[in-house]
Amino acid sequence: MSDLTPILILNAKILTMDPDKPRAEAVYAEGGKIVGVGSNAEMQALAKPDAKVIDAKGNTLIPGFSENHLHLFSGAAELDHLHLAGVHGFEALKQAAIAYAATRPDGTVLYGQGADYTILGDDERVTRHHLDAILPDRPFAIFAHDHHTAWANTKALELSGLLQGKDLGPGNEVVMGEDGLANGELREMEAFGPLQIASGFDRYRLGLMGLEPDPYPDQAELEVDIAVMRRGLAYCAEHGFTSLQCMDGNLYQLQLLAEIERRDGFLPCRVQIPFHLKNFMPLSELDRASQMHEKYNSDFLSSGLVKMFYDGVLDSWTAIMVEPYANKPDSTGGASLFTPDEMKAAAIEIDRRGLQIAVHAIGDGAVRAVLDGYEAAVKANGKRDSRHRVEHIEVIHPDDIHRFAELGVLASMQPPHPPGAMGLPLEPTVSMIGRDRWAYSYAWRTLKEAGAHIPFASDWPVSPIDPLHGIQAAVTRKKWAESDPDQRFTLEEAIAAYTIEGAYAEFAEDRKGMIRKGYFADLTLLDQSIEDVSSGDIHVIRPATVICGGRVTFAA
Numbered sequence: 001m002s003d004l005t006p007i008l009i010l011n012a013k014i015l016t017m018d019p020d021k022p023r024a025e026a027v028y029a030e031g032g033k034i035v036g037v038g039s040n041a042e043m044q045a046l047a048k049p050d051a052k053v054i055d056a057k058g059n060t061l062i063p064g065f066s067e068n069h070l071h072l073f074s075g076a077a078e079l080d081h082l083h084l085a086g087v088h089g090f091e092a093l094k095q096a097a098i099a100y101a102a103t104r105p106d107g108t109v110l111y112g113q114g115a116d117y118t119i120l121g122d123d124e125r126v127t128r129h130h131l132d133a134i135l136p137d138r139p140f141a142i143f144a145h146d147h148h149t150a151w152a153n154t155k156a157l158e159l160s161g162l163l164q165g166k167d168l169g170p171g172n173e174v175v176m177g178e179d180g181l182a183n184g185e186l187r188e189m190e191a192f193g194p195l196q197i198a199s200g201f202d203r204y205r206l207g208l209m210g211l212e213p214d215p216y217p218d219q220a221e222l223e224v225d226i227a228v229m230r231r232g233l234a235y236c237a238e239h240g241f242t243s244l245q246c247m248d249g250n251l252y253q254l255q256l257l258a259e260i261e262r263r264d265g266f267l268p269c270r271v272q273i274p275f276h277l278k279n280f281m282p283l284s285e286l287d288r289a290s291q292m293h294e295k296y297n298s299d300f301l302s303s304g305l306v307k308m309f310y311d312g313v314l315d316s317w318t319a320i321m322v323e324p325y326a327n328k329p330d331s332t333g334g335a336s337l338f339t340p341d342e343m344k345a346a347a348i349e350i351d352r353r354g355l356q357i358a359v360h361a362i363g364d365g366a367v368r369a370v371l372d373g374y375e376a377a378v379k380a381n382g383k384r385d386s387r388h389r390v391e392h393i394e395v396i397h398p399d400d401i402h403r404f405a406e407l408g409v410l411a412s413m414q415p416p417h418p419p420g421a422m423g424l425p426l427e428p429t430v431s432m433i434g435r436d437r438w439a440y441s442y443a444w445r446t447l448k449e450a451g452a453h454i455p456f457a458s459d460w461p462v463s464p465i466d467p468l469h470g471i472q473a474a475v476t477r478k479k480w481a482e483s484d485p486d487q488r489f490t491l492e493e494a495i496a497a498y499t500i501e502g503a504y505a506e507f508a509e510d511r512k513g514m515i516r517k518g519y520f521a522d523l524t525l526l527d528q529s530i531e532d533v534s535s536g537d538i539h540v541i542r543p544a545t546v547i548c549g550g551r552v553t554f555a556a
């Protein structure tokens with residue numbers, strides 16, 4: 001699977017994403033680059049006799065998918081956790097958990113992932129007592145699909161020293177019950193971090209903490225982590241990806257990837273790993289971000305991005321809103337993780353270093369504060385092609401829509417995230433947002449029409465990684481009320497958001513994201529013609545052959 005034999009793909013319906021030549025039927029690649037794009041006859045004339053020929057049989061060929069916001073290392077580590085997407089009701093949760101526990105007789109903590117906030121029903125929030133009724137004798141915790149809330153049973157709370165509660169930094173909370181003990185709900189990563197540490201899951205979360213493993217893993221742990229990373233890369237390749245923009249990371253993750261590249265001679269996906277800046281760090285810690293950027297800047301492994309969190313999520317009322325939550329009129333989301341002034345200072349310093357910034361901002365108040373930070377950076381350092389990003393933008397204030405294009409800021413959005421998409425429940429989220437803000441929620445098209453670049457992503461493992469699911473969610477997006485604006489993307493726009501817009505986000509639109517002569521041979525051949533499949537069935541389409549840098553990284 002690893003050789004660089006020239007590749008000739010014939011009989012394809014090629015969507016090149018190249019405005020100069022949007023369609024073709026054949027492509028020829030040599031030495032990891034695209035040599036020609038055109039008709040079967042033209043490419044056959046170009047191809048060397050030893051080229052590997054792939055007959056696309058009339059199916060769609062597109063540039064390799066770019067996953068523009070994911071958590072590769074932790075997502076890979078979670079692949080063998082209990083998966084709860086689609087599980088609803090106490091009995092279903094109980095059955096799934098007990099069956100899973102039987103397969104893991106010696107796991108320290110049993111983890112479930114992907115739970116809806118309403119997994120027990122619309123009016124019942126999970127507590128430790130529910131989980132105790134399922135697994136009383138073993139530490140057991142389940143995570144909300146968004147990874148911002150966990151619910152732990154009593155054993156797990158005891159193991160992590162959280163049963164009596166714990167004071168945490170702003171935006172994080174161990175929720176207490178009326179009996180004076182933790183009720184099991186752990187909001188945000190400083191709340192469930194102690195549990196992950198106690199269960200040996202620590203190395204996979206350090207990338208969200210801006211920390212390096214200390215002590216450095218021994219050889220056996222290193223081999224475990226290399227295997228985890230390899231599994232994650234293979235999982236991404238299998239889903240059609242050739243480029244990955246990770247949204248957590250550290251030097252350690254870069255080292256693991258570099259070691260895989262050294263051992264195998266190649267990486268199956270191009271990976272960008274950010275430095276994660278936390279609110280407790282002095283800005284001098286950004287030296288580490290600059291060092292990561294200097295050391296890793298190849299076409300396959302790069303850094304140069306600083307990730308931050310400004311707020312939490314709607315479903316736990318930790319997203320920062322301009323006006324109060326519709327279902328909690330006394331709250332606009334509590335304390336943000338950075339103050340507006342800290343955000344400005346950080347943006348100025350990161351921008352001054354020539355690094356790119358990506359900030360998680362879900363509520364309209366958070367989005368505004370991050371844009372204010374980027375504006376402050378322009379004022380302090382002068383205007384440059386910085387391509388700073390805001391991640392998620394689940395709600396935007398109408399006054400801020402035009403600022404993305406003006407500041408050259410990218411709106412990084414996730415089609416699988418809106419309530420109602422991909423089987424997610426509408427409640428409680430739509431009632432939290434409130435009718436007046438529905439028109440400005442997950443407003444992809446509104447932002448696009450205002451001139452913003454919009455790379456799409458899954459935020460895996462927050463949502464399933466499958467880009468075809470994501471494309472389906474983007475083209476079938478339903479309004480919550482008839483008078484809301486239509487936020488759907490066309491098929492071509494959705495594919496662009498997973499290809500060329502991703503390349504743009506990495507300053508790489510001159511070499512990837514399109515099928516064009518001279519560009520990287522990063523190609524995803526689908527097993528159907530995507531334009532001929534009804535929009536509700538796009539998720540059935542699978543990658544047939546995935547090629548990254550001229551190497552076949554997945555073949556069905």
Ligand SMILES: [Zn+2]
Nearest residue numbers: 069070247459
């Ligand atoms: Zn994320």
